[in-house]
Amino acid sequence: MVGGILAGLASAVLQSCSYVASALFLKRHANPREMLFYSQGVQALFALPLFLLLVPASALVAPDIWLANGLWLVTFTATQLAMFQSQEHVEPSKIATWMGLKIVVLALLAQVWPIGNETVGPWQWCAIGLMLAAVVGLNFSGGMNPGWKGGAWLFVFIVTACFCDRQQVVIINLFRAHGASLFASALLTLALGYLTFGAASVGFAVWRGLRGEGGVSMLRKLWDSTPFAVFWFSAMMAIYFCYGELGPVFGNVVQSTRALIAVLVSLVAGRLIADRFEAPVSRAMWIRRGCAALLMTVGIVLYSLFKV
Numbered sequence: 350m351v352g353g354i355l356a357g358l359a360s361a362v363l364q365s366c367s368y369v370a371s372a373l374f375l376k377r378h379a380n381p382r383e384m385l386f387y388s389q390g391v392q393a394l395f396a397l398p399l400f401l402l403l404v405p406a407s408a409l410v411a412p413d414i415w416l417a418n419g420l421w422l423v424t425f426t427a428t429q430l431a432m433f434q435s436q437e438h439v440e441p442s443k444i445a446t447w448m449g450l451k452i453v454v455l456a457l458l459a460q461v462w463p464i465g466n467e468t469v470g471p472w473q474w475c476a477i478g479l480m481l482a483a484v485v486g487l488n489f490s491g492g493m494n495p496g497w498k499g500g501a502w503l504f505v506f507i508v509t510a511c512f513c514d515r516q517q518v519v520i521i522n523l524f525r526a527h528g529a530s531l532f533a534s535a536l537l538t539l540a541l542g543y544l545t546f547g548a549a550s551v552g553f554a555v556w557r558g559l560r561g562e563g564g565v566s567m568l569r570k571l572w573d574s575t576p577f578a579v580f581w582f583s584a585m586m587a588i589y590f591c592y593g594e595l596g597p598v599f600g601n602v603v604q605s606t607r608a609l610i611a612v613l614v615s616l617v618a619g620r621l622i623a624d625r626f627e628a629p630v631s632r633a634m635w636i637r638r639g640c641a642a643l644l645m646t647v648g649i650v651l652y653s654l655f656k657v
Contacts, residue, residue: 353594356587357603363584365610368444370577372436377573381433385426386550387571391578393547400540408527408537417520418541424513425542431506438499447503449480449645454511455598462515469598472651476602479648486641514597517542521593535589543582602652 374384408414435444456469456477469477517538524534592600 353591354603357591360584360587361604363580367580374573384433385429387574388578389546390550391575392543392582395582396540396543399536403533403537405527414523421516424509428509428513431502435502450507451601476648476652480645483641483645518592531593535593539585539589
């Protein structure tokens with residue numbers, strides 16, 4: 350369990366950094382679809398050696414794994430597009446904390462579609478209530494007003510991310526049934542998904558080339574998407590292990606530390622990069638964001654105590 354918690358914390362830090370990196374790409378190029386496909390092309394290069402090194406021979410011809418990966422691919426594509434679209438309306442620090450709502454959705458899903466021994470008791474529901482209050486409080490902490498369009502994209506992002514998380518656990522368990530260890534299964538699940546999506550990214554690049562986009566422009570966008578790809582792929586390596594060890598509900602509880610981390614990362618990065626991706630807010634509003642993030646952390650601790 351300790352290893353899963355540490356992996357979840359590492360993923361929270363890396364994901365918070367990835368939100369900032371993607372916001373910088375969108376500031377330069379203002380195209381969420383290009384952000385998605387170029388970054389996935391980079392991540393496919395990371396995934397290929399992992400998959401070839403770790404995959405059991407029996408898993409290569411297992412239809413259940415390929416079907417499960419296909420379902421993951423659909424939810425993952427929707428999640429990534431919704432995330433990049435929402436970043437046109439909401440700052441990175443707010444997105445990271447709004448993701449705390451995933452815990453509520455996942456807890457509800459666990460009641461009707463449990464994976465393993467997932468259970469949510471009364472005290473854990475109290476903890477979830479605290480986290481929900483933190484997310485609502487964050488909405489009144491200044492900055493950009495997402496409006497109905499930004500709110501709709503955030504909703505799609507949160508819901509599709511929940512189904513994506515649960516599908517990841519399904520695939521991890523399938524690889525473990527073929528003899529792979531928990532750690533290897535987590536990496537294989539990540540590698541298989543990003544390889545298949547990487548194939549679509551190559552097709553996107555070819556299509557852009559056929560439409561006449563210059564090679565210099567494509568290489569520049571590929572380069573600009575690389576920081577996000579590095580942070581995100583590293584975060585996913587940690588998060589897949591976390592979900593395999595703790596399950597999607599508790600794993601997301603641990604990851605909700607990104608609420609506090611994202612506030613700190615955005616504050617520091619905004620100072621270094623002259624507020625290029627965060628709308629300017631007063632010190633009082635930053636304090637309010639910090640208080641909301643701390644309330645989220647209290648909820649995490651309470652949930653963890655009663656989980657253990």
